[in-house]
Amino acid sequence: GKEDVHAMMCLVESGEMPKNVAEKHGVSTAMVYEYMRRHLVASPFRTVARVVGDEIVAEEYLRGDKMTEIARRYKVSNSAIVRSLTRSNVERRPRDASVGKQIVDGVVHRICSACGKLLPM
Known part of the structure; x- marks a missing residue:
């Protein structure tokens, strides 16, 4: 639900790698990236x-x-x-x-x- 998505985005914003977030929440890495795109959350990779x-x-x-x-x-x-x-x-x-x-x-x-x-x- 919304709480799960919020929790995932908080983890990504705090520097957790999307792959690890996906594993913790039982979703695909692609889904985490899709949520990041929808919620305008930047990738944790610092360039x-x-x-x-x-x-x-x-x-x-x-x-x-x-x-x-x-x-x-x-x-x-x-x-x-x-x-x-x-x-x-x-x-x-x-x-x-x-x-x-x-x-x-x-x-x-x-x-x-x-x-x-x-x-x-």
Whole structure:
């Protein structure tokens, strides 16, 4: 009944996987997803796109934030940040690059936070 559906949606919203909710309530996983769709309940899987958006991740990375910092901030994996940057066609910095700065022909350049281009300092 309605109480069961409500209980299932509460479990999903608290982070329980739909498959586990289905097993506990004796319904199919597909039915749990159908209830989620009907009741506008988001999937418990945290993706960057759902949590914050690829554009924001790209801006923060180009501004100089480290991938690990961004991942920690939004409670997603580092690989989720890598995929987000790939979707946004953002070139990754070398691991040892000083954040936000690079040296080109002996001249220190900064990375423009707006466009990501190297500009002499």
